[in-house]
Amino acid sequence: xxxxxxxxxxxxxxxxxxxxxxxxxxxxxxxxxxxxxxxxxxxxxxxxxxxxxxxxxxxxxxxxxxxxxxxxxxxxxxxxxxxxxxxxxxxxxxxxxxxxxxxxxxxxxxxxxxxxxxxxxxxxxxxxxxxxxxxxxxxxxxxxxxxxxxxxxxxxxxxxxxxxxxxxxxxxxxxxxxxxxxxxxxxxxxxxxxxxxxxxxxxxxxxxxxxxxxxxxxxxxxxxxxxxxxxxxxxxxxxxxxxxxxxxxxxxxxxxxxxxxxxxxxxxxxxxxxxxxxxxxxxxxxxxxxxxxxxxxxxxxxxxxxxxxxxxxxxxxxxxxxxxxxxxxxxxxxxxxxxxxxxxxxxxxxx
Numbered sequence: 505x506x507x508x509x510x511x512x513x514x515x516x517x518x519x520x521x522x523x524x525x526x527x528x529x530x531x532x533x534x535x536x537x538x539x540x541x542x543x544x545x546x547x548x549x550x551x552x553x554x555x556x557x558x559x560x561x562x563x564x565x566x567x568x569x570x571x572x573x574x575x576x577x578x579x580x581x582x583x584x585x586x587x588x589x590x591x592x593x594x595x596x597x598x599x600x601x602x603x604x605x606x607x608x609x610x611x612x613x614x615x616x617x618x619x620x621x622x623x624x625x626x627x628x629x630x631x632x633x634x635x636x637x638x639x640x641x642x643x644x645x646x647x648x649x650x651x652x653x654x655x656x657x658x659x660x661x662x663x664x665x666x667x668x669x670x671x672x673x674x675x676x677x678x679x680x681x682x683x684x685x686x687x688x689x690x691x692x693x694x695x696x697x698x699x700x701x702x703x704x705x706x707x708x709x710x711x712x713x714x715x716x717x718x719x720x721x722x723x724x725x726x727x728x729x730x731x732x733x734x735x736x737x738x739x740x741x742x743x744x745x746x747x748x749x750x751x752x753x754x755x756x757x758x759x760x761x762x763x764x765x766x767x768x769x770x771x772x773x774x775x776x777x778x779x780x781x782x783x784x785x786x787x788x789x790x791x792x793x794x795x796x797x798x799x800x801x802x803x804x805x806x807x808x809x810x811x812x813x814x815x816x817x818x819x820x821x822x823x824x825x826x827x828x829x830x831x832x833x834x835x836x837x838x839x840x841x842x843x844x845x846x847x848x849x850x851x852x853x854x855x
Contacts, residue, residue: 507820519601519610523565526821530571530578535821537577540636541828545835546581548844550808551709551736551786553637553667557581557828558843559799562790562811563641563670563713564612568619569627576635579825583636584811585628587643587672590657592620596677600759603817604752608794609766610814612743613759615677616643621661628665639668641713642697646678652693656700663704671697671735674715674742676760682715687725694733709736716741716770716791723773727780737786739811740777741770744791763814767792771805775854778806783848794819796830803831803843804850 514522529535542556549555560582561575569585576583595617602611618624628640642658644651659669671694673684684693694712701707712730714723730738743760750765770791777787789802794815802810815823835843 507822511818511820515603515605518599519603520598523601527566527571530574530821533574535574535578537574537579539577540581541579541825541832542581543832545832545841546828546843548808548842550788551668551711553582553709555581555809556636558803558809558831559824559828560584560788560809560811561824562813563587563672564614565813565816567617569624569631572628572631572634572638576638578821579828581636581809581828582639583634584639584641584670586618586624586641587616587675588618588621588624588640588658588662589616589643589645590621590648590654591645592623593617593645602754602757602759604750604754604763606751607755607763607765608818609750609752609761609763610817611754611757611759611761613677613757615646616675618643621658625662625665628662632665637667639670639711640666641670641672643672643675644678644681651681652684652689652696655693656696659697660700660703663701663708664706666708668709668711668736670711670713670739672713672742674713676715676743676745685714685718685722685726687729690726690729691733694729694735698734711735711737711739711788713739713742714773716744716766716773717746718773720776723776724780727777727785731781731785737788738777739788739790740774741766741791744769762791763817764792764794767798771802772854774802774807775805775851778848778851779855783851793827794823796827796834799827799831800834800846801850803846804848805854806848806851808844808847
């Protein structure tokens with residue numbers, strides 16, 4: 505009841521102001537949490553990460569690693585913060601965050617606003633190790649002369665304080681960033697990141713986050729490059745530029761669309777990636793997850809774990825725990841001993 509009341513109040517505020525207050529409340533300990541939901545049926549191994557449950561927080565919610573401790577107690581099985589860039593940057597002009605309530609969606613055009621890797625590394629170091637695995641989304645400065653090198657720079661600086669890192673070349677809100685998803689650019693970028701990883705005292709898993717707006721040929725190319733580069737897995741997907749079937753007055757705002765309308769598109773990309781990689785590369789499914797049933801479908805489409813963010817806007821911070829508990833109940837009902845058995849079981853249904 506208190507959470508529902510809090511959400512009702514938040515939805516009367518400017519979306520970015522509400523987001524700021526949510527982080528402040530977590531940081532102040534005003535949002536209760538009992539720790540990650542876990543059991544033998546929910547524990548999964550993901551690219552060497554031991555997750556108490558497969559429900560993670562996507563990057564973008566805690567951009568500056570301000571609430572890592574509180575988020576680790578909120579029911580998530582893992583948490584991703586960032587994106588972090590080498591130098592601080594303010595991002596795009598406001599307003600840049602829009603609720604599409606009628607569509608259970610959000611459009612953002614933040615543009616990698618963050619405090620920079622120096623500050624973020626300090627916060628990550630103070631929180632490490634956390635209650636659950638914590639990852640950092642790597643970004644590039646908008647005015648960088650060498651954006652590809654920025655990703656390796658952030659990893660080298662912050663890698664000692666996280667359990668995994670994600671190369672984010674799929675945000676639509678930094679001009680020409682998605683151009684780095686092309687074969688030649690991506691090969692060079694990933695080579696630099698893997699070199700930086702090799703220099704860490706404790707090598708960590710590296711994931712690649714891709715866009716949902718890729719054609720099949722481009723998707724196949726990315727899968728091939730990812731496997732050749734030796735990265736640990738792929739996160740599918742980031743936000744979309746598509747606007748099909750939306751009802752909200754904000755539907756024409758520029759930026760990346762996330763939430764319910766992205767579910768089907770991102771899940772089909774996920775299944776295609778599972779097919780292209782022969783089910784051998786760990787995948788994380790993101791896009792439109794707001795219930796245990798939707799998380800279950802992501803797993804069936806090839807994901808070993810899922811992430812959510814926009815769902816919290818409409819379901820509250822307790823959503824992660826509710827989804828994890830719902831997955832456990834559904835697995836028991838299906839006679840599944842461990843949730844990992846579900847991964848890839850329904851790929852053909854989504855192709």
